[in-house]
Amino acid sequence: MIFDALINFFNSTGIAYLDYRHIIMIAIGCLLIFLSIKKNYEPMLLLPIGFGIIIGNIPFIEGLGVNIYEEGSALNIFFESVHRNIFPPLIFLGIGAMTDFTALLSNSKTFMLGAAAQIGIFASLLCAYYLGFTLEESAAIGIIGGADGPTSIYIATKLAPHLLGAIAMSAYSYMALVPVIQPPLMKLCTTKSDRIIKMKAGREVKKIELIIFPIFAFLISALLAPASLPL
Incomplete structure (x- = not known):
């Protein structure tokens, strides 16, 4: 009887449903957390991403009200908030409030660096398209090349919602790992x-x-592309 109780208890835990895929992703999440704390690699990105990966790969039992696909659960609310484009504008709002334009305005030539970054969008789009993705999927993937997480999420929800998780993960990981990628390239x-x-x-x-600059930039962007207003 005690043995049966222990078996039932074990079957009610997430450990009973772990497989190698969960373990690999949890290890990746732990690695990102380590890099964010120990190496100080973009902690505002890697730390929540790492915890998100771990939480997303904990096996849940149906009926507990915590699964991401169970309506009303906390994880489901987070998922729907991203899917319904509530979180991307909030993320942008936070990023905008923290942005310092001093370096940009003091040396206006650096505007060209921002323009050059758009090359990454088209290069990624073409690569994805020739790898077999549809044009809509390729466009959603291509936005990753602009190193812009909230925009990647927003475009993915519009053009390729089934790729939202992979695109969001790729975009934010790519940005957060810039300190790792840049030195060898430089x-x-x-x-x-x-x-x-x-x-x-x-x-x-x-x-x-x-x-004046952010207000002026916002007005120009909004007037030229009204569809970008949520961002």
Whole structure:
């Protein structure tokens, strides 16, 4: 009788339903948490992503009211909030509130770096398309090339909702791992003498510029592309 009770208890735990896929993903989640805390690699991204991976790969038993697909559960509310485009604008709001445009305004040539980043969108789109994805799926995947997580989520919900999880994971992991990816690429593309060049400090940016610029940029973007207003 005690043995049967222990068996029933074991079968009610998530351990009974673990397989190698859960274990691999949980290990990846732990690795991202380690990198965010120990190495200080984008902790605001990697830490929640790591915990999200772990939570998403804990096996749930149907009927407990915690499964992501069980209506009314906390995880289901999170999922629906992303799927219904509630969270992406909130994420953008938080990012926007933390953004410092001083470096950009003090050296306007850096605008070109932002423009060059769009090359990644089209390169990713073409690669995905020639790998066999549909045009809509390729467009959703291509947004990852712009290194913009909330936009990737928003576009994925519109064009390829079945790829939302993979796209969101790829976009945020890609951005968070930039400190890991950049150093070898910079060494590959520059010489040692290039890397020891000291950059001149930019001009002092007035407070009024920091206030006017985001408002002006928002108005221009909203007028040119009204569909982008949620973001």
